[in-house]
Amino acid sequence: MTNSLNDIRHTKSMIFIGSNAAEAHPVSMQHILHAKEVNNAPIIVVDPRFTKLAAKASEFVRIRPGSDCAFIMGLINEIIQKGWEDKEFIRTRVAGFAEMAEIATHYTPEEVENITGIPAAQTRKVAKILAMNRPTSLTWCMGGTQHHIGSSITRAFCILQLVLGNMGKSGGGTNIFRGHDNVQGATDMCVLSHTLPGYYGLSDGAWKHWCRVWDVDYEFIKGRFKEKKWMNAKGFTLARWYEGVLQEEKIEQYTPIKAMIQWGCGSNSNSQYDRVVKAYNKLDLFVIVDPFPTMAAATCTTDNVYLLPCSSQYETSGSVTSTSRQIQWRFKVVDPVGNCKDDYQIMAELVKRLGFADEFYKNIKETPEDITREINKGTLTIGYNGQTPERIKKHMENWHTFDIDTLQARGGPCDGDYYGMPWPCWTEEHPGTPILYDISKPVAEGGLPFRNRFGLEKTYDMSGRTENLLAADGVANPGSEVKGGYAEFKDVVPGTNWKTDLSQKTLQEAIRRGMAPFGNARARCVVWTFPDQVPVHREPLHSPRPDLIATYPTYEDQPNHFRVFTRFKSEQDPELAKKFPFVLTTGRMVEHMGGGAETRSNKYLAELQPDMYAEINPVTANNMGIREGDMIWIESPEGGKVRVKAFVTERVDGKTIFMPYHFGGMLKGKSLIGEYPAGHAPYVVGEPANVCTNYGYDIITQIQATKDGLCKVSRA
């Protein structure tokens, strides 16, 4: 999120697209409804389903799954055609606007209707609501990202906010509601196959930086790899690691994957789940570290699987980063129960036995505080520097002193700080940055311009135009020594830049001069390294509209996509919709979380929501002779099938089937309760929706496309 949940209280309108906050982030609703009631802010909900959030909407927009980019580009086009864009914001702080606007002209309200099913008049109406009620807070979740064009869809959201001038403003922003409790923190630490912590990437410079932070010789780390080239090569992802085991698609690695450690990661949230199960059973070694067995334990039946009982997060301590970028300390409530060990203990034991404990823990004596300090030392890119363990704990102890509307402490020991010191928090004196890219405040007081990351100027392929990428003259934070755009800081300490100067003198020098360490630049509408430089619609791989494939085809197949061959064009079969006539989409329910290993083992939650189901429209159900509560089969083009209860409801339209993805413990109609360790099967089992979610991955990130596949339905 660029802003915070509390900051939504200041918005004048809200648009949620692919987010069902009322179920997925219920406690955020108090801030959302505050804006609705007090500011009279309209709530626009764009979703294939009439969700519980849609029930609170002033405008519900039913969209065909996977067509979000077309709708947003349509809004952008309509706003520009009507002259409602924020011309001054664009002139001073945005790059590539003209090139983007040219492409947006394709998305007339009528063409948007053709692609998305949204009436042209409604696109016009929504554009007007946004233009007349600024600032708008824009929120998306996995409904926006889990598509083969997810990276284009999310960029379109950002561009819409740039065009409206809603970035860097209280009440505005791109406010992605993150899912799991610490998915922001874990993302920032980059438990990711394409980058080192702090989004440093995998370049030699990135490795050398982190080796300095770890206080180990770069040659030592290099020696740990098979060859140096593997240090710089993106690894397999969570979405497709199992292909490295199965090798049914060509892999680009010198060895198949033979061992897997799955640590705090429910297995049935993977699409193509029956293929995942196949891979589990082919591994030489499979280690599951979790407080509960997870469905992986029930589906892996070979003798090479181990279960290590780690404690829950209430039996250990450490920091967690909320969706608002706030860092909170999760104090330990009780010691690990039974014979459990906490995560740190298990890691320490493993590292010791593998023989690199001395190097790994060189500067880590006190756990977890010394780890926080190591993060403070090295994570300069996103400003995880000023949030020391002492300060985080002080915020927790004094959380009552923070103002609801501003999140700033009013008096007391944290006076002036923003709650949780949202990153970037450049120094131990810095209050945190409550709103990203806000140039109305000095940098030392939480202000920030756009980052200078992509050079000083660019000549666009599509227009031949050359543009200065720094912010325009006169646009900078109050107190900035340079009254306009400037480049990122380097050579304050010779041979280093703001990202690599471990003395952090560069950060302090920038702040002293009223400037941001990363420069003051423009936000881009054109990303010249992406296959689609400006976001455009492309039909889902498995499209219910074969007539649109010729105009909006997917990408070429990718031979080495995170080390595995990934099909795009060869997978887009126009005939598929004849046999699989319904669109399958998935989502959350309030009572469960993720793959549900925790919540289905929680006696209160298990009772509240004990049944897996599929939502089906009454007309569809009546035509097929399906009644509420009947068992039905949902089947995917890949042969995945689940047997679930029919929930007959107008939440979905006649072309769409919805399933929650939290269930597990059954496979293709069969209960696996007997395969769990005795006494440890969850209270509630059900078919995992992800057995049916289709093949398909984002072109940039390889996120799985679970929201716009196809399926067929039959009576069970």
Place this chain on the structure above:
Amino acid sequence: MAGKKKISIRKGASFSSRITLNPKLARRSFLKLSAATAALTGVSMTGRMTGTARAAKVKDPGKAYPGSKTVKTICSYCAVGCGIKAEVQNGVWVRQEVAQDHPVSRGGHCCKGASAIDMVTSEKRLTSPMKRVNGKWTKIGWDQAMGEISAKLTSIRDTDGPDALHLNGSAKVSTEMAYLQRKFAAFWGSNNVDHQARI
């Protein structure tokens, strides 16, 4: 939703003194817990139900756990980051309360947050390392488990190379632990590491 089925909840000595175990009454114990937290949730609660629960709270003098202490902590479900006040007596988490003064949640909880205590008290929790022996789950000690796992990992590394291991890490651990997971992959010698943010 489409029908409710009865959940069979086995008696567990660890919490039998606190929790009503009759499945019919389990709902009431849930409501005691959650209504007291002014839950904002998709779960429907009728006025009669919450009324009962409030009455239960008033009757509860707050003295049920003498000598207990309160620990402020953060809910481990979603990224809103709600505050929780956990009541601990003799090292046992006995009760939870909402954090009315938390600047983001302001006393709000959904049904998951209101049930956070069962993350610790659930009888479904694993309590011992296990492995499958001839297909059957068998309890083993930590020393044996870590010994066998590290020996196999070392052997795979020696034979096939470090990229023969994939680590699926977590968005459900602390930031410090997530950092260690990424650092572990680096020291192991592979970029085959990922977590839920990918999906």
